[in-house]
Amino acid sequence: MGEELQRWILMVTARAPTNIAVIKYWGKRDEKLILPINDSISFTLDPDHLSATTTVAVSPSFTSDRMWLNGKEVSLGGERYQNCLREIRSRGNDVVDEKNGIVIRKEDWQRLHLHIASYNNFPTAAGLASSAAGFACLVYSLAKLMDVKEKYQGELTAIARRGSGSACRSLYGGVVKWQMGKETDGSDSIAVQLATEKHWEELVILVAVVSSRQKETSSTTGMSQSVETSELLRHRSQEVVPKRVLQMEEAIANRDFGSFAKITCADSNQFHAVCLDTSPPIFYMNDTSHRIINCVERWNRSEGTPQVAYTFDAGPNAVMYAPNRKVAGLLLQRLLFYFPPDSSKTFSSYVIGDTSILEEIGVNSMKDVESLTAPPELKSESSSSTFPGGIDYFICTRPGKGPILFRNEDQALLNPKTGFPL
Numbered sequence: 001m002g003e004e005l006q007r008w009i010l011m012v013t014a015r016a017p018t019n020i021a022v023i024k025y026w027g028k029r030d031e032k033l034i035l036p037i038n039d040s041i042s043f044t045l046d047p048d049h050l051s052a053t054t055t056v057a058v059s060p061s062f063t064s065d066r067m068w069l070n071g072k073e074v075s076l077g078g079e080r081y082q083n084c085l086r087e088i089r090s091r092g093n094d095v096v097d098e099k100n101g102i103v104i105r106k107e108d109w110q111r112l113h114l115h116i117a118s119y120n121n122f123p124t125a126a127g128l129a130s131s132a133a134g135f136a137c138l139v140y141s142l143a144k145l146m147d148v149k150e151k152y153q154g155e156l157t158a159i160a161r162r163g164s165g166s167a168c169r170s171l172y173g174g175v176v177k178w179q180m181g182k183e184t185d186g187s188d189s190i191a192v193q194l195a196t197e198k199h200w201e202e203l204v205i206l207v208a209v210v211s212s213r214q215k216e217t218s219s220t221t222g223m224s225q226s227v228e229t230s231e232l233l234r235h236r237s238q239e240v241v242p243k244r245v246l247q248m249e250e251a252i253a254n255r256d257f258g259s260f261a262k263i264t265c266a267d268s269n270q271f272h273a274v275c276l277d278t279s280p281p282i283f284y285m286n287d288t289s290h291r292i293i294n295c296v297e298r299w300n301r302s303e304g305t306p307q308v309a310y311t312f313d314a315g316p317n318a319v320m321y322a323p324n325r326k327v328a329g330l331l332l333q334r335l336l337f338y339f340p341p342d343s344s345k346t347f348s349s350y351v352i353g354d355t356s357i358l359e360e361i362g363v364n365s366m367k368d369v370e371s372l373t374a375p376p377e378l379k380s381e382s383s384s385s386t387f388p389g390g391i392d393y394f395i396c397t398r399p400g401k402g403p404i405l406f407r408n409e410d411q412a413l414l415n416p417k418t419g420f421p422l
């Protein structure tokens with residue numbers, strides 16, 4: 001049968017999580033290959049709460065590569081998409097689906113076109129690492145479609161890295177390290193899993209999505225300016241991070257929350273100090289971010305040991321780690337006291353994700369939020385101001401697993417008959 005008559009469509013759907021670094025990646029030694037100037041370590045977040053789902057389809061009837069993100073067509077012309085597509089295509093293998101009469105030879109991947117549809121179950125480009133989940137999911141689903149077999153462990157992470165550096169860490173669950181590597185071709189700049197999501201499963205991760213209308217400097221631009229101008233970044237990458245990575249690995253291996261919290265907060269604060277040390281300075285955190293830091297620091301100090309850790313990426317949102325549900329409840333009580341929802345919000349949209357912690361602390365309605373009292377560490381202070389509306393909403397989550405393939409076509413974002421978005 002001539003190929004022009006063939007109308008088969010082969011497709012695959014996968015889901016990949018986002019991740020939040022506790023030792024930050026900030027600065028590239030090679031911008032084209034996306035090679036970092038230091039190692040970084042992250043926790044993968046539960047994909048039920050923060051993930052990308054992507055369907056990739058191939059058919060001889062497709063006339064060009066096309067992509068739809070959250071229902072809108074987007075261009076695949078950018079260098080980062082092109083690099084990922086090229087690297088994956090060149091590793092494609094023979095794929096035969098006898099039942100449906102589909103035979104794809106490895107060399108066919110170069111000329112067959114793709115349709116890609118992706119959906120994020122959380123806001124895109126809101127500083128919640130959608131690019132990490134998105135590129136990890138793209139590379140993972142394409143690798144499944146084309147039956148790519150890794151020649152070395154982490155080869156796929158090196159391809160996801162070409163989409164967005166932090167994306168390489170989203171190909172595994174639990175705790176992940178991105179090793180900066182030494183090779184000039186980037187082949188050893190890969191992610192490795194340090195521990196699975198089961199290793200420290202009592203951890204609770206609370207994301208505070210901070211209201212912000214300001215347009216921030218993108219991570220890519222910001223880190224490039226920091227590499228060019230910040231002395232502190234040179235010191236950080238050469239002297240501070242190598243030691244910190246070892247300490248962090250040890251803290252995580254021993255589930256030593258005290259050390260983990262100290263290093264996590266210190267690393268976030270140094271990253272933001274580097275941003276201030278950049279010329280012109282970059283401000284990612286806002287007043288609300290600073291208030292969250294104050295709230296946690298004051299509480300930690302009053303208890304004498306760290307109760308909670310905080311970390312901030314290239315934006316004002318806070319990600320907080322609590323050692324267990326009990327402490328997470330105490331944290332939520334404090335944050336809801338300081339940052340009650342403004343009148344436009346409903347209670348059920350203010351805390352999302354795993355909301356069972358709210359039940360445990362007996363906060364089930366706006367009325368319960370209103371009756372929260374100032375935490376004990378504030379009692380001695382004359383003012384205990386609250387800041388209604390400072391936080392948009394909270395996501396309550398936990399360490400999560402890596403990408404998964406959906407066997408069931410129900411999850412597909414493309415119509416299996418037409419190859420276009422449903």
Ligand SMILES: Nc1ncnc2c1ncn2[C@@H]1O[C@H](COP(=O)(O)OP(=O)(O)OP(=O)(O)O)[C@@H](O)[C@H]1O
Binds near residue numbers: 126131
């Ligand atoms: N599901 C997805 N599939 C493919 N690409 C995606 C997906 N989601 C986001 N992206 C890509 O990532 C870009 C957004 O990245 P950007 O770095 O601006 O935001 P972010 O990752 O949400 O925030 P940050 O990097 O500050 O944490 C989108 O414009 C798109 O190119």
Ligand SMILES: C[C@@](O)(CCOP(=O)(O)OP(=O)(O)O)CC(=O)O
Binds near residue numbers: 021034040164312314
């Ligand atoms: C502050 C960070 O979130 C920076 C993430 O930077 P990106 O991975 O978004 O940057 P590019 O490689 O240029 O795409 C810290 C981190 O995730 O380690």
